[in-house]
Protein backbone atom coordinates (compact mmCIF):
# COMPACT_ATOMS: atom_id res chain seq x y z
CA UNK A 1 0.00 0.00 0.00
CA UNK A 2 1.20 3.53 -0.76
CA UNK A 3 2.70 5.11 2.37
CA UNK A 4 0.91 8.24 3.47
CA UNK A 5 2.78 11.15 4.95
CA UNK A 6 1.00 12.48 8.01
CA UNK A 7 1.22 16.25 8.08
CA UNK A 8 1.46 16.09 11.86
CA UNK A 9 4.68 14.02 11.53
CA UNK A 10 6.12 16.58 9.13
CA UNK A 11 5.25 19.41 11.51
CA UNK A 12 6.76 17.60 14.48
CA UNK A 13 10.00 16.98 12.59
CA UNK A 14 10.52 20.77 12.71
CA UNK A 15 11.59 21.16 9.08
CA UNK A 16 12.45 24.81 8.32
CA UNK A 17 10.77 24.48 4.89
CA UNK A 18 7.68 22.61 3.75
CA UNK A 19 8.26 19.83 1.18
CA UNK A 20 7.71 20.89 -2.44
CA UNK A 21 4.38 18.99 -2.79
CA UNK A 22 2.78 21.36 -0.28
CA UNK A 23 3.78 24.59 -2.05
CA UNK A 24 0.82 26.26 -3.75
CA UNK A 25 1.16 27.98 -7.13
CA UNK A 26 1.51 31.77 -6.76
CA UNK A 27 -2.14 32.59 -7.54
CA UNK A 28 -3.45 30.24 -4.83
CA UNK A 29 -1.24 31.42 -1.99
CA UNK A 30 -2.87 33.25 0.92
CA UNK A 31 -2.84 37.04 0.84
CA UNK A 32 -3.68 39.54 3.55
CA UNK A 33 -7.34 40.53 3.71
CA UNK A 34 -7.85 44.12 2.55
CA UNK A 35 -11.29 44.86 3.91
CA UNK A 36 -12.95 44.44 7.30
CA UNK A 37 -15.72 42.27 5.84
CA UNK A 38 -17.19 39.48 7.98
CA UNK A 39 -19.74 36.81 7.21
CA UNK A 40 -23.23 37.63 8.61
CA UNK A 41 -24.28 36.49 12.08
CA UNK A 42 -27.86 35.20 12.27
CA UNK A 43 -29.60 34.87 15.62
CA UNK A 44 -32.03 31.96 15.26
CA UNK A 45 -34.17 33.33 18.10
CA UNK A 46 -35.11 36.36 15.94
CA UNK A 47 -38.87 36.48 15.20
CA UNK A 48 -40.09 34.96 11.91
CA UNK A 49 -40.12 37.58 9.18
CA UNK A 50 -36.93 39.29 10.34
CA UNK A 51 -35.18 35.95 10.54
CA UNK A 52 -36.26 34.90 7.05
CA UNK A 53 -35.19 38.31 5.69
CA UNK A 54 -31.75 38.05 7.28
CA UNK A 55 -31.32 34.50 5.98
CA UNK A 56 -32.34 35.54 2.50
CA UNK A 57 -29.63 38.24 2.38
CA UNK A 58 -26.94 35.94 3.80
CA UNK A 59 -27.78 33.09 1.41
CA UNK A 60 -27.92 35.34 -1.67
CA UNK A 61 -24.77 37.33 -0.94
CA UNK A 62 -22.54 34.88 0.90
CA UNK A 63 -23.77 31.29 1.09
CA UNK A 64 -22.07 31.36 4.51
CA UNK A 65 -23.09 32.72 7.90
CA UNK A 66 -22.79 32.09 11.63
CA UNK A 67 -25.87 30.99 13.57
CA UNK A 68 -26.27 31.84 17.26
CA UNK A 69 -29.00 30.79 19.71
CA UNK A 70 -29.14 27.55 17.75
CA UNK A 71 -30.32 25.38 20.70
CA UNK A 72 -27.46 22.88 20.37
CA UNK A 73 -26.10 22.41 23.92
CA UNK A 74 -22.79 24.28 24.09
CA UNK A 75 -21.36 21.49 26.18
CA UNK A 76 -21.80 19.12 23.22
CA UNK A 77 -19.93 21.49 20.89
CA UNK A 78 -17.07 21.84 23.37
CA UNK A 79 -16.86 18.11 24.03
CA UNK A 80 -16.79 17.34 20.29
CA UNK A 81 -13.91 19.80 19.78
CA UNK A 82 -12.03 18.49 22.82
CA UNK A 83 -12.33 14.83 21.82
CA UNK A 84 -11.46 15.61 18.20
CA UNK A 85 -8.28 17.29 19.36
CA UNK A 86 -7.46 14.46 21.73
CA UNK A 87 -7.37 11.93 18.84
CA UNK A 88 -4.66 13.95 17.09
CA UNK A 89 -2.70 15.15 20.10
CA UNK A 90 -3.01 12.42 22.70
CA UNK A 91 -3.25 9.17 20.74
CA UNK A 92 0.14 7.56 19.90
CA UNK A 93 0.74 7.40 16.11
CA UNK A 94 0.66 3.56 15.91
CA UNK A 95 -2.82 3.63 17.46
CA UNK A 96 -3.95 6.39 15.14
CA UNK A 97 -2.75 4.39 12.14
CA UNK A 98 -5.10 1.53 13.07
CA UNK A 99 -7.89 3.81 11.85
CA UNK A 100 -6.25 4.75 8.52
CA UNK A 101 -8.81 5.23 5.79
CA UNK A 102 -8.79 3.17 2.63
CA UNK A 103 -6.74 5.03 0.03
CA UNK A 104 -8.33 3.23 -2.88
CA UNK A 105 -11.89 4.40 -2.31
CA UNK A 106 -13.22 7.97 -2.31
CA UNK A 107 -14.40 9.42 1.00
CA UNK A 108 -13.66 6.30 3.00
CA UNK A 109 -14.12 6.51 6.75
CA UNK A 110 -11.17 7.01 9.10
CA UNK A 111 -7.84 8.76 9.55
CA UNK A 112 -6.59 10.42 6.35
CA UNK A 113 -4.22 13.08 5.06
CA UNK A 114 -4.99 13.44 1.39
CA UNK A 115 -8.32 14.24 -0.15
CA UNK A 116 -8.82 11.73 -2.92
CA UNK A 117 -8.65 13.65 -6.16
CA UNK A 118 -7.54 11.61 -9.12
CA UNK A 119 -5.23 14.27 -10.55
CA UNK A 120 -1.65 13.42 -9.54
CA UNK A 121 -0.43 16.98 -9.85
CA UNK A 122 -2.65 18.28 -7.04
CA UNK A 123 -0.75 20.25 -4.41
CA UNK A 124 -1.19 18.60 -1.02
CA UNK A 125 -3.19 20.15 1.81
CA UNK A 126 -1.45 20.89 5.11
CA UNK A 127 -4.06 18.82 6.95
CA UNK A 128 -4.79 15.49 8.58
CA UNK A 129 -8.39 14.47 9.23
CA UNK A 130 -10.71 11.87 10.66
CA UNK A 131 -13.90 11.19 8.73
CA UNK A 132 -16.89 9.56 10.47
CA UNK A 133 -19.86 8.07 8.60
CA UNK A 134 -22.77 8.92 10.86
CA UNK A 135 -26.11 8.83 9.00
CA UNK A 136 -28.27 7.08 7.93
CA UNK A 137 -27.95 4.81 10.95
CA UNK A 138 -27.23 1.87 8.63
CA UNK A 139 -23.83 3.50 7.85
CA UNK A 140 -23.04 4.31 11.46
CA UNK A 141 -20.57 1.90 13.02
CA UNK A 142 -18.97 3.49 16.09
CA UNK A 143 -16.39 0.69 16.23
CA UNK A 144 -14.70 2.41 13.28
CA UNK A 145 -14.10 5.48 15.46
CA UNK A 146 -11.48 6.12 18.15
CA UNK A 147 -12.17 4.30 21.40
CA UNK A 148 -10.60 6.82 23.71
CA UNK A 149 -11.51 8.97 25.55
CA UNK A 150 -14.16 6.53 26.76
CA UNK A 151 -17.06 8.72 25.64
CA UNK A 152 -15.60 9.62 22.22
CA UNK A 153 -18.07 7.44 20.33
CA UNK A 154 -21.06 8.57 22.35
CA UNK A 155 -20.03 12.18 21.73
CA UNK A 156 -19.88 11.71 17.95
CA UNK A 157 -23.33 10.07 18.01
CA UNK A 158 -24.81 12.87 20.07
CA UNK A 159 -23.14 15.50 17.90
CA UNK A 160 -24.40 13.79 14.73
CA UNK A 161 -28.00 13.84 15.94
CA UNK A 162 -27.78 17.47 17.03
CA UNK A 163 -26.30 18.56 13.68
CA UNK A 164 -28.91 16.61 11.73
CA UNK A 165 -31.71 18.36 13.61
CA UNK A 166 -30.09 21.77 13.11
CA UNK A 167 -29.51 21.14 9.38
CA UNK A 168 -33.20 20.27 8.97
CA UNK A 169 -34.25 23.35 10.90
CA UNK A 170 -32.02 25.74 8.94
CA UNK A 171 -33.13 24.21 5.61
CA UNK A 172 -36.76 24.61 6.70
CA UNK A 173 -36.14 28.31 7.33
CA UNK A 174 -34.24 28.64 4.06
CA UNK A 175 -37.18 27.08 2.18
CA UNK A 176 -39.60 29.49 3.80
CA UNK A 177 -37.33 32.44 3.05
CA UNK A 178 -37.84 31.60 -0.65
CA UNK A 179 -41.59 31.16 -0.32
CA UNK A 180 -41.28 27.36 -0.54
CA UNK A 181 -42.99 25.05 1.91
CA UNK A 182 -40.99 24.30 5.04
CA UNK A 183 -40.38 20.66 4.08
CA UNK A 184 -39.29 21.39 0.52
CA UNK A 185 -35.70 20.20 0.96
CA UNK A 186 -36.69 17.30 3.17
CA UNK A 187 -39.19 16.00 0.62
CA UNK A 188 -36.75 16.37 -2.27
CA UNK A 189 -33.58 15.10 -0.60
CA UNK A 190 -35.01 12.49 1.76
CA UNK A 191 -32.87 11.12 4.58
CA UNK A 192 -29.48 12.80 4.81
CA UNK A 193 -26.22 11.05 4.26
CA UNK A 194 -24.16 12.70 6.96
CA UNK A 195 -20.37 12.64 7.40
CA UNK A 196 -18.47 14.34 10.19
CA UNK A 197 -14.89 15.33 9.38
CA UNK A 198 -12.56 16.51 12.11
CA UNK A 199 -9.72 18.43 10.42
CA UNK A 200 -6.42 19.00 12.18
CA UNK A 201 -4.08 21.59 10.68
CA UNK A 202 -0.67 21.39 12.38
CA UNK A 203 1.36 24.59 12.79
CA UNK A 204 3.12 25.26 9.49
CA UNK A 205 6.64 26.69 9.06
CA UNK A 206 5.63 28.48 5.82
CA UNK A 207 1.98 29.56 5.97
CA UNK A 208 2.55 32.07 3.17
CA UNK A 209 3.20 29.21 0.71
CA UNK A 210 0.63 26.64 1.80
CA UNK A 211 -3.07 25.99 2.31
CA UNK A 212 -4.60 23.84 5.03
CA UNK A 213 -7.35 22.95 2.57
CA UNK A 214 -7.57 24.03 -1.04
CA UNK A 215 -10.37 26.22 -2.38
CA UNK A 216 -13.64 24.35 -2.95
CA UNK A 217 -17.36 24.42 -2.39
CA UNK A 218 -18.90 21.42 -0.62
CA UNK A 219 -20.82 19.17 -2.99
CA UNK A 220 -23.83 18.23 -0.84
CA UNK A 221 -26.70 20.32 0.53
CA UNK A 222 -25.52 22.01 3.71
CA UNK A 223 -22.42 21.91 5.93
CA UNK A 224 -22.35 22.91 9.60
CA UNK A 225 -18.92 23.75 10.96
CA UNK A 226 -17.35 24.55 14.29
CA UNK A 227 -13.76 25.63 14.82
CA UNK A 228 -11.43 26.50 17.67
CA UNK A 229 -10.15 30.00 18.43
CA UNK A 230 -7.13 29.84 16.07
CA UNK A 231 -9.07 30.79 12.92
CA UNK A 232 -8.16 29.99 9.33
CA UNK A 233 -11.42 29.35 7.47
CA UNK A 234 -11.87 31.80 4.59
CA UNK A 235 -14.84 32.40 2.31
CA UNK A 236 -14.57 33.93 -1.16
CA UNK A 237 -16.74 37.07 -1.49
CA UNK A 238 -16.69 39.07 -4.73
CA UNK A 239 -13.15 37.91 -5.50
CA UNK A 240 -11.76 38.58 -2.01
CA UNK A 241 -10.89 35.97 0.61
CA UNK A 242 -12.65 36.88 3.85
CA UNK A 243 -11.54 35.24 7.10
CA UNK A 244 -14.34 33.74 9.19
CA UNK A 245 -13.52 35.02 12.66
CA UNK A 246 -14.07 32.32 15.28
CA UNK A 247 -17.20 33.28 17.21
CA UNK A 248 -17.56 31.56 20.57
CA UNK A 249 -20.35 28.98 20.60
CA UNK A 250 -21.69 29.92 17.14
CA UNK A 251 -22.00 27.38 14.32
CA UNK A 252 -20.94 28.25 10.76
CA UNK A 253 -23.41 27.33 8.02
CA UNK A 254 -21.96 26.76 4.52
CA UNK A 255 -24.47 26.25 1.73
CA UNK A 256 -23.32 23.52 -0.64
CA UNK A 257 -23.68 22.95 -4.38
CA UNK A 258 -27.01 21.06 -4.42
CA UNK A 259 -28.65 24.00 -2.62
CA UNK A 260 -27.47 26.31 -5.39
CA UNK A 261 -29.07 23.98 -7.97
CA UNK A 262 -32.32 23.47 -6.00
CA UNK A 263 -32.76 27.23 -5.51
CA UNK A 264 -32.00 27.78 -9.23
CA UNK A 265 -29.01 29.91 -8.24
CA UNK A 266 -31.04 32.28 -6.03
CA UNK A 267 -28.84 31.12 -3.17
CA UNK A 268 -25.16 30.35 -3.64
CA UNK A 269 -22.81 27.72 -2.33
CA UNK A 270 -19.82 29.15 -0.49
CA UNK A 271 -16.36 28.80 -2.00
CA UNK A 272 -14.05 28.35 0.96
CA UNK A 273 -10.58 27.20 1.99
CA UNK A 274 -8.43 26.97 5.11
CA UNK A 275 -5.13 28.74 5.66
CA UNK A 276 -2.42 27.58 8.06
CA UNK A 277 -0.92 29.17 11.15
CA UNK A 278 2.81 29.52 11.90
CA UNK A 279 2.51 28.89 15.64
CA UNK A 280 -0.59 26.93 16.47
CA UNK A 281 -2.37 23.80 15.32
CA UNK A 282 -6.01 24.45 14.34
CA UNK A 283 -9.02 22.17 14.64
CA UNK A 284 -12.37 22.26 12.86
CA UNK A 285 -15.32 19.88 12.74
CA UNK A 286 -17.34 19.95 9.52
CA UNK A 287 -20.64 18.07 9.29
CA UNK A 288 -21.79 17.42 5.73
CA UNK A 289 -25.41 16.70 4.82
CA UNK A 290 -25.82 15.10 1.41
CA UNK A 291 -28.54 13.39 -0.63
CA UNK A 292 -28.37 9.65 -1.31
CA UNK A 293 -26.35 8.95 -4.48
CA UNK A 294 -29.51 7.97 -6.39
CA UNK A 295 -31.48 11.15 -5.70
CA UNK A 296 -32.22 13.37 -8.70
CA UNK A 297 -31.60 17.03 -7.96
CA UNK A 298 -33.37 19.73 -9.95
CA UNK A 299 -34.24 23.40 -9.55
CA UNK A 300 -37.53 24.02 -7.68
CA UNK A 301 -40.20 24.67 -10.33
CA UNK A 302 -41.68 27.32 -8.00
CA UNK A 303 -38.50 29.37 -8.51
CA UNK A 304 -38.49 29.13 -12.29
CA UNK A 305 -40.44 31.67 -14.34
CA UNK A 306 -40.21 33.69 -17.52
CA UNK A 307 -38.26 36.38 -15.72
CA UNK A 308 -36.14 33.83 -13.90
CA UNK A 309 -35.50 31.00 -16.35
CA UNK A 310 -34.23 27.63 -15.31
CA UNK A 311 -30.44 27.75 -14.93
CA UNK A 312 -29.39 24.17 -14.20
CA UNK A 313 -30.17 20.81 -15.67
CA UNK A 314 -31.15 17.84 -13.53
CA UNK A 315 -28.36 15.81 -12.06
CA UNK A 316 -28.25 12.49 -10.27
CA UNK A 317 -26.34 13.27 -7.10
CA UNK A 318 -23.92 10.31 -7.44
CA UNK A 319 -22.89 11.56 -10.89
CA UNK A 320 -22.21 14.99 -9.46
CA UNK A 321 -19.95 13.54 -6.78
CA UNK A 322 -18.04 11.40 -9.31
CA UNK A 323 -17.39 14.47 -11.43
CA UNK A 324 -16.18 16.37 -8.35
CA UNK A 325 -13.65 13.66 -7.62
CA UNK A 326 -12.54 13.38 -11.24
CA UNK A 327 -12.31 17.03 -12.22
CA UNK A 328 -11.24 18.37 -8.85
CA UNK A 329 -13.10 20.80 -6.64
CA UNK A 330 -11.69 24.10 -7.79
CA UNK A 331 -14.03 27.08 -8.08
CA UNK A 332 -17.50 26.34 -9.39
CA UNK A 333 -16.44 24.19 -12.33
CA UNK A 334 -18.75 21.32 -11.36
CA UNK A 335 -21.80 23.55 -11.01
CA UNK A 336 -20.93 25.41 -14.20
CA UNK A 337 -20.96 22.10 -16.05
CA UNK A 338 -24.70 21.85 -15.24
CA UNK A 339 -25.57 25.30 -16.58
CA UNK A 340 -28.15 25.38 -19.35
CA UNK A 341 -27.48 27.69 -22.32
CA UNK A 342 -23.74 27.77 -21.70
Ligand SMILES: O=C(O)CCC(=O)C(=O)O
Pocket residue numbers: 197199213218225227232233272273274283284286
Ligand atom coordinates in the same frame (compact mmCIF):
# COMPACT_ATOMS: atom_id res chain seq x y z
O1 LIG B 1 -11.38 23.60 8.38
C1 LIG B 1 -12.20 24.35 7.87
O2 LIG B 1 -12.51 25.41 8.40
C2 LIG B 1 -12.81 23.98 6.55
C3 LIG B 1 -13.14 22.52 6.37
C4 LIG B 1 -13.82 22.24 5.08
O3 LIG B 1 -14.10 23.12 4.32
C5 LIG B 1 -14.16 20.87 4.67
O4 LIG B 1 -13.78 19.90 5.37
O5 LIG B 1 -14.83 20.72 3.62
Ligand SMILES: [Fe+2]
Pocket residue numbers: 216217218223272286
Ligand atom coordinates in the same frame (compact mmCIF):
# COMPACT_ATOMS: atom_id res chain seq x y z
FE1 LIG C 1 -15.54 22.46 2.82
